[in-house]
Amino acid sequence: MKIIFLDRDGVINKDPAGWTEHSYVTRLEDFIFLPGSREAIKRLTEAGYEIVIISNQAGINRGFFTKDDLKKINDNMLKNIESSGGKIRSAHYCPHTKEERCACRKPNTGLFKEATKNLDIDFNGAFFIGDGSMDIEAGESLGCKTILVLSGKSGLLDVKEWKTKPDFIKKDLAEAVEWMLNKSAKRKA
Numbered sequence: 001m002k003i004i005f006l007d008r009d010g011v012i013n014k015d016p017a018g019w020t021e022h023s024y025v026t027r028l029e030d031f032i033f034l035p036g037s038r039e040a041i042k043r044l045t046e047a048g049y050e051i052v053i054i055s056n057q058a059g060i061n062r063g064f065f066t067k068d069d070l071k072k073i074n075d076n077m078l079k080n081i082e083s084s085g086g087k088i089r090s091a092h093y094c095p096h097t098k099e100e101r102c103a104c105r106k107p108n109t110g111l112f113k114e115a116t117k118n119l120d121i122d123f124n125g126a127f128f129i130g131d132g133s134m135d136i137e138a139g140e141s142l143g144c145k146t147i148l149v150l151s152g153k154s155g156l157l158d159v160k161e162w163k164t165k166p167d168f169i170k171k172d173l174a175e176a177v178e179w180m181l182n183k184s185a186k187r188k189a
């Protein structure tokens with residue numbers, strides 16, 4: 001089974017930090033697809049990947065929005081992706097704040113385990129694409145190959161400060177997917 005994990009904010013949609021009310025996507029209007037992200041998800045779907053979204057949403061337990069708000073935003077995203085020809089296997093969200101010390105908030109890996117329970121998958125063969133250091137740390141601790149995209153909250157200068165470096169760095173999801181699919185096509189040839 002070919003599986004790929006995606007962070008949400010800064011990968012699929014515009015990172016909400018700095019321009020939304022609480023720097024979280026709390027309303028439908030705050031969810032803006034990044035250029036090329038739906039097309040990239042469609043290409044992954046057509047290439048036979050199972051796509052799983054793993055996202056920290058501490059704004060829920062900080063009281064900025066509710067699980068119902070999140071569900072509306074998520075359902076709308078899935079509908080939109082589907083009408084573009086893509087398919088998400090499942091989307092998983094951690095509502096906790098850092099202070100709650102849960103097992104699911106990235107860089108912890110609880111949500112990945114939940115997403116893949118009962119599935120026969122090899123994390124070592126899987127990619128995780130994210131835009132933050134917590135994504136890279138989570139992916140690394142699972143043994144995934146990590147791709148940092150520069151379409152969200154991190155730039156190349158930030159990466160210099162990180163203890164855990166991404167395996168690969170790409171401009172955005174579209175470029176990451178283009179690169180991945182080319183690479184696997186070459187392997188097969």
Ligand SMILES: [Mg+2]
Pocket residue numbers: 007008009010011130131132152
């Ligand atoms: Mg993100």
